Amino acid sequence: xxxxxxxxxxxxxxxxxxxxxxxxxxxxxxxxxxxxxxxxxxxxxxxxxxxxxxxxxxxxxxxxxxxxxxxxxxxxxxxxxxxxxxxxxxxxxxxxxxxxxxxxxxxxxxxxxxxxxxxxxxxxxxxxxxxxxxxxxxxxxxxxxxxxxxxxxxxxxxxxxxxxxxxxxxxxxxxxxxxxxxxxx
Numbered sequence: 001x002x003x004x005x006x007x008x009x010x011x012x013x014x015x016x017x018x019x020x021x022x023x024x025x026x027x028x029x030x031x032x033x034x035x036x037x038x039x040x041x042x043x044x045x046x047x048x049x050x051x052x053x054x055x056x057x058x059x060x061x062x063x064x065x066x067x068x069x070x071x072x073x074x075x076x077x078x079x080x081x082x083x084x085x086x087x088x089x090x091x092x093x094x095x096x097x098x099x100x101x102x103x104x105x106x107x108x109x110x111x112x113x114x115x116x117x118x119x120x121x122x123x124x125x126x127x128x129x130x131x132x133x134x135x136x137x138x139x140x141x142x143x144x145x146x147x148x149x150x151x152x153x154x155x156x157x158x159x160x161x162x163x164x165x166x167x168x169x170x171x172x173x174x175x176x177x178x179x180x181x182x183x184x185x
Contacts, residue, residue, distance in 0.1 A: 029055055031153055033070070035082050039131030039138065043068065043177065044082060048161040051082065051177070053153030060127065060148030064088075066181025068155040069129065074143050082155060083139050087128025092119050096134070096141045120145075127151070 026032065031053040038046045053070045057063055065088050073079040087093040095118040122128050126145035131137025140146065159165075160173035 027055070031055060031070070033080070035158075038133055038136040040068070040082050040084075041133040041136070043084075043132045044155075044158055045160055045162060050159045050161060051155045052157040052159075054156045055153045057154035058152055060125075060151045063127070063148075063151065063154060064179065064181070065091075066179040068177050068179075069127075070152045070155060071129070071146055072150040072152065074146050074150060077150075080152065081129075081139075083129035083131055083137075085127050086130045087122045087140070087145070089122050089124045089126060091122045091128065093122060093128050093140075094118070095120055125149075 032050055033053065035044050035049050035051055036047055044051065051070065057067075057069070063069065063085060065085050067085050068082060069085060070080055070082055073081050122145050125148050127148060128140045128145050130139040130141065155177045157174065157176050160175070163173040165172060
C-alpha cells in the first residue's frame with residue numbers, strides 16, 4: 001500500500017511539474033490556441049484551426065502593417081480576436097463607408113469626412129486591425145483602433161485539425177502565416 005501511494009505521489013508530482021512547464025512556456029514564448037469564426041478566411045479556417053502566437057510581439061513590440069495578431073477584444077476583454085494589422089500609429093485610415101454613424105459621438109477625431117469617405121488617424125500607441133474576410137468581420141471598423149497593450153502576440157503558424165496530422169510520413173495541416181503586405185511606396 002505504501003509503495004502505491006509513493007508511486008501515485010511521484011506521478012502526480014510529474015504531472016504538476018509538466019503542467020507548470022507548459023503554462024510558463026505558453027505565457028512567455030509561444031501560445032497554442034484555437035480560433036473560431038469566419039473573419040480571417042482564407043488565412044485561417046472557420047473551425048478546428050489552431051494558431052501559434054509568438055509572445056515576443058506582445059504589447060505591439062516589433063509589429064508591422066500586414067502582421068496577423070492575437071489581441072484582447074476591446075469591447076470584451078474575456079475574448080480574444082485574430083486580426084491583421086492594416087494601420088499603424090499615425091496612419092490615415094479610410095473607414096468603411098458602409099458603417100455609417102459608428103463614429104458619431106466617438107472621442108477620436110475624424111480627420112476628413114464627406115458623404116462617401118470617412119478617414120481617421122490611428123492614435124499613438126494603437127493599431128487598426130481588420131479581418132481578411134471583411135464581410136464577416138467585427139474589427140476596428142466597429143470597435144475602433146485597439147491599444148498596443150491589448151496585443152498578446154503575432155500569429156506565426158497555424159495547424160488545421162480538419163486534416164489528419166500525419167499521413168505517409170508527411171505532416172498535414174501545418175502552415176506558416178506570412179505577412180503578405182506589399183509596400184508600394
